[in-house]
Amino acid sequence: MFKHEEQIMDHSKHMRLSSPELTANILDGATIYGPGDEKIGSVSHIHGTGAASMIVVDVGGFLGIGAKAVAIPLNxxxxxxxEDGDVHAVTNWTKDELKEMPEHRDP
Structure with a gap:
């Protein structure tokens, strides 16, 4: 048997996005990492603009099927x-905490 070890992502080498870059075209589909650098979800879409934006994140499921959508404030x-050019986000939320949030439904 082979032991699988996950690499911890070194975010210190990544460039934080500036406010003008925080658009749906750039953020849609971005992977969200939790406090232990585990993948906890991905950006589904964005509501609002600027600092008041809510990021809708798909959590759980398998290959996008059965995922629960929750809304998290941009801040x-x-x-x-x-380093590879891919956009991602980090948060202090855990996957379990997001799963406990109310499901987001678009109006």
């Missing part, structure tokens, strides 16, 4: 671009 996510 609780730190979006950055990795």
């Amino acid at each position: 609780q996510l730190e979006f950055m671009r990795g």
Whole structure:
């Protein structure tokens, strides 16, 4: 048997996105990482603009099926671009905490 070890992401080498970069075109589909650098969800879409924006995150499910959508204030996510150019975010929320949130439904 082989032991699988996950690499811890070194966010210190990633560039934080500036306010003008926080748009749906750039953020949609971005992976969200929790406090232990585990993948906890991905950006589904964005409501609002600027500091009042809510980021709708798909949590759980398998290959996007059965995922629960929850809304998180933009200021609780730190979006950055990795060395490979991919955009992702980190947060202090855990996957379990997000799963306990009320499900977001678009009007």
